Amino acid sequence: MTEHFDRRNFLKASGALLAAGSAGLAGPALAAGKSAAVATGRKANLPKAKGPRLVIVGGGTSGLTIAKYAKKEYPKFDVVLVEKRDMYSSCFSSNLWYAGLINLEFLANHSFLDAAVNNNYIYFNATVTGLDRAGKTLVTNEGDIAYDYLVIAPGISYDYDKIGVSNVDVMTALRQKYPGGFISPTEHVTIHRKVQEFEGGVFVQTVPGGNYRCLPGPYERACLIASVIKKNKLKAKVLVLDANPEITIKAKGFHAAFNELYKDIIEWKPNSAVTGVDPDKRTISTEFDSYTFDDAAIYPNVRASTLIEQLGLMAPPTKSSQKEANVDTRYYNIIGDPHVYVTGDSRPHPYSKSANTSNTEAHYVAKVLAARAQGKEIAWVSPETICYSMVNANPMEAISVDARYDYSPEKDAITGFSKDTRTFEDRDTAKGLATLEWARGIYRDMFEA
């Protein structure tokens, strides 16, 4: 089944009511005074730059792809990838692990060192602490790095305030006991344990409002936890508390899975935004109801990484309700600063915050950087969101979407899915198998030559 998306579907799917709008490079001068820290004067222990230095912060899908392809597009670039982790593990595909369809090695057997060697750049294991844009210097715990071009791709942070949890004790308890599982590998390990050790009762999976990372992710996870429940013949259900009025993407395929595979296991409740959680009593509240649970993965709303705010790069609330970066819609540079870019899930665009979006966006941004380093400009190209969702583990069956986006020059904004966007919502084993190869392809594109 193939279905074309219209603008209404787009807004429902993205959950983003604010399109990314911004002025071009001819904006105000550098707002460097907003940067959070100044250079320490202690230089990072790096070789002298042999060409224009391109520093990339964040070794996720966006940063790894830009590091590789910017060097390919413009070999004179001296590329340094700054990443705080010393071990990679992907967020994408982590749901598959919970149902035993892959192992942890599938997600984590990918080396930052190999990626750097294969693609002729430097991997620098450090944490960013500040930015001096006037002095074009990035500050890290391992010293300062001067840049000609800087790309910041730090991903997302959770926003617990938006699910009514502002008490720091409660927030901390939630982070640790019932993690969302859409940021860090340690969350994935915890959720994997929860699913494997689940012996019955109610498992709550929440779906936030707004434009959250991996739109189908919470629904896919609900299906895979239900698969485990079904296989283990548990007296249990997955309670999906969804802030949205409808499943946000691939709704037909997910509804079919819920109804045909997990009729007595998955209970999906739309319009059920979480308004509060008591982690000790294991109760979760929505506007009209309260539920008791045995275990949970509570996915709060998302925002750009707190690093974006810390570095003074956040868009005003009129442009992003999710504390995302203040970048040019087409070229990703911070407004008024052609040397600093923000890409990946900290962007304010209403794109699906997914690995394939970040990967294809990064291919384009690499070209933008290469062009600008040579005094040129290139035409905007839409990212592509190819996204599989495994809805059954026994046997593996999946549904998928292949989406691109439209840009309006009049509005300087992303206005919807392109006409060639298609969904494939009849689950089958072909797409189930393809789900695995989709991920392997992305790993190859980031880590191999």
Add this chain to the structure above:
Amino acid sequence: MDRRSFVKLCTGTVLAAGFAQSLRSYAGAIEDFAPAKLVGADGAPIKASAVGTEEAMVFAYPFNAIPCYLINLGQRTAHSQTLSSPDDGDYTNPAGVGKGHNLVAFVAICTHQLSYPTPQVSYLRYAASGSELAGGPGRIVCCAHGSVYDPADGAKKLSGPAPTPLLPVRLAWDPATDELTATGTVGQKFFQRFFKTFKGDLIERFGPGAYRQDVGPTAKTVLLSQYSGMVPAC
């Protein structure tokens, strides 16, 4: 002098006259490799007229670990044109060979993110009668990210993220015997990238070094459904 150099020197002189059908125009554009006769599982040469139209056949060429698809386009023919590979530069793909000029061969490695057929599974296949992703019959589809190629048009991309066409394999057809021989291809640099990317897997499957050795004078050619345990029909 190694075998490949020998063949380069001798191309056009030692090969049977009938082979010249596909060699004359393209020898400069496609790199010559040692010819490998396509043979069946029993070792006997396969006949061009016996190649079916419903699915691709698989053979290795020019190296043990490089899978290629032999495709019978049926009523369609394949023309030659100038195409380009980011790894290996410009080339002219061969026209179809055989009595109906409808037999073509391509390196069966997706140029997007290098999915290729293995004995376990093939995400890349020739969807003779079409499929959900293909958008029409007679196309090569990669399930991984939805790239669709047209084997009658140099395996150029029809849709999806693939940046460039599948790379061609030059076939020679001997009208006297109706036999097929692979004689050259494009992709030395692409092959090196493939070997590096999958080195661990290829060593496990073929043994250290063996994956990059010449395939030899014959290339075993089998149906994809026999070659791979699973061929998802996306």
